[in-house]
Amino acid sequence: MHRTAQRTRTDVRTLEAIALAATHSAAIASRAWVGRHDKNAADAAATEAMRQVLADAPGRGTVVIGEGEKDEAPMLYNGETVGNGCGPDFDIAVDPLEGTSFCAKNHPGAMATIAFAEPGTLWSPGPGFYMDKIVVPPRAKGVVDLADTPERTLANVAHALGKPINRLRVVVMDKPRHQELIARLLRAGASVHTPAEGDVAGSLEVLLPTGDADLLLGIGGTPEGVMTAAAVRALGGDMLGRLAPQREEEAAAIRAAGMDVDRVYTCDELVGGDALFAATGVTGGSLLSRPRESEGAVLAESMLISSGQVRRIAHTGAHPNRGGIR
Incomplete structure (x- = not known):
């Protein structure tokens, strides 16, 4: 089921920086739990880090589909709103750590993921998991x-x-x-x-x-x-x-x-509208490399899919599209 769309169209491309910052922060936070055989702790760390970034998002985002209902997951639950209110409305679909077991066991394939879309355009599965x-x-x-x-x-x-x-x-x-x-x-x-x-x-x-x-x-x-x-x-x-x-x-x-x-x-x-997808690697693999130390900073690799393009970004900061996109 879709919610009623807003009359004013949102250009999701303006949200690319916050999407990348959110997945980057989640990936770095979960990195501390790689190989520690505690997937719940890794997921919680990624979720909290992503939520902190989204709290400062320019606009108002609604989590249409997250990882848990409010009573079971205190962060990024379905229906939660994030952002500072000073900007566009947008929909969010999120899995702060895809491949929690991969992260826990230090197997390739874990990554932080998020998608943004125009308001009212993401399908909500209701109670369907x-x-x-x-x-x-x-x-x-x-x-x-x-x-x-x-x-x-x-x-x-x-x-x-x-x-x-x-x-x-x-x-x-x-x-x-x-x-x-x-x-x-x-x-x-x-x-x-x-x-x-x-x-x-x-x-x-x-x-x-x-x-x-x-x-x-x-x-x-x-x-x-x-x-x-x-x-x-x-x-x-x-x-x-x-x-x-x-x-x-x-x-x-x-x-x-x-x-x-x-x-x-x-x-x-x-x-049902324009959307973007972002992901940052956590444990490496064929899609994205794992974060690594570089000159005193942690360098992560992200992928941004938007407007028919795939861009790969190597970044260390909170707003990786201020340089480094290729």
């Missing part, structure tokens, strides 16, 4: 359907990309719920990458020209889904999503909220 997703690059836009079998999806994407199925690289999270899906993809001849978590990172591997995947399938979190949709919209790819409750309590709450678990949402329904 999980969603089924398909993400494809721009060349495969319009050829996928959540009603298709995995085999038909592979065939359609392979045809659109001009390659045989046995050259397709598919990202599916390594979860018990995906055992049959993974088996069918393998039997069809595709190569399947199965990270333990991190479907935003998996989607970026699909979307980026330098990425190492052609397709993402499977069930992941709704915050990650909305943030992914922001990147998909900015880069011209394609995405479909559908609520996929994993427990009866979640399904009952969705029904009580008047939402339809069978409805398929397009990317433009998940993000």
